[in-house]
Amino acid sequence: MTITRIKSGAPWEALVGYCRAVVAPPFVFVSGTVGRNPDTGEMPADVEGQCANALTIIGRALEAAGTDFARVVRVTYYLPNRADFEPCWPQLRAAFGEHPPASTVIFADLLDPAMKIEIEVTAALKS
Numbered sequence: 001m002t003i004t005r006i007k008s009g010a011p012w013e014a015l016v017g018y019c020r021a022v023v024a025p026p027f028v029f030v031s032g033t034v035g036r037n038p039d040t041g042e043m044p045a046d047v048e049g050q051c052a053n054a055l056t057i058i059g060r061a062l063e064a065a066g067t068d069f070a071r072v073v074r075v076t077y078y079l080p081n082r083a084d085f086e087p088c089w090p091q092l093r094a095a096f097g098e099h100p101p102a103s104t105v106i107f108a109d110l111l112d113p114a115m116k117i118e119i120e121v122t123a124a125l126k127s
Contacts, residue, residue: 001025006064008038008057021061025125028065032078032120033057034110047084047116051091054119059095062123070099071124077105078118088117 001024007013008020021030035050036043038057044050062068075096079085085105101121110118 004065006061008061010036010038020057021065023065023125026127027073028062028067028123028125030058030061030121030123032076032118033061034112034115034118043112043114045114047079047081048087048091050116051088051119054117055091055095058119058121062121065123065125067123067125069095069123070097071126072096072099072101072121073124074122075101075103076120077103078108078110078120079105079116080107080109080113081116082107084116 004023005019006021006023010020013019018031020033021028033054034043035047035053037053038060044053059069062072077085077088110116
């Protein structure tokens with residue numbers, strides 16, 4: 001089996017020693033992804049903006065791996081504040097559409113107090 005590592009270029013990858021995603025057929029594993037703007041590096045103050053950015057980063061990783069949100073089989077959400085989860089639901093429904101994955105929500109502190117959501121996914125590769 002060939003394992004492929006996908007880097008996003010985020011500074012944390014080199015500092016911590018991880019990559020955005022790992023393709024290990026028949027799956028791709030996308031690392032926990034926070035809502036820092038992937039183009040500017042800015043962190044929106046609101047959870048909706050952070051969720052949108054995280055989904056953009058995840059979508060890019062899935063595309064680089066040759067798959068998409070319709071093939072996500074598992075998602076885990078990490079949030080420090082329970083009240084911040086529900087405002088993200090419309091975006092999550094839109095991202096997964098008619099293909100909702102198995103899901104877990106964990107309420108826990110994140111690396112930076114400004115971070116309001118972190119999303120991790122596992123997707124099947126297209127055959």
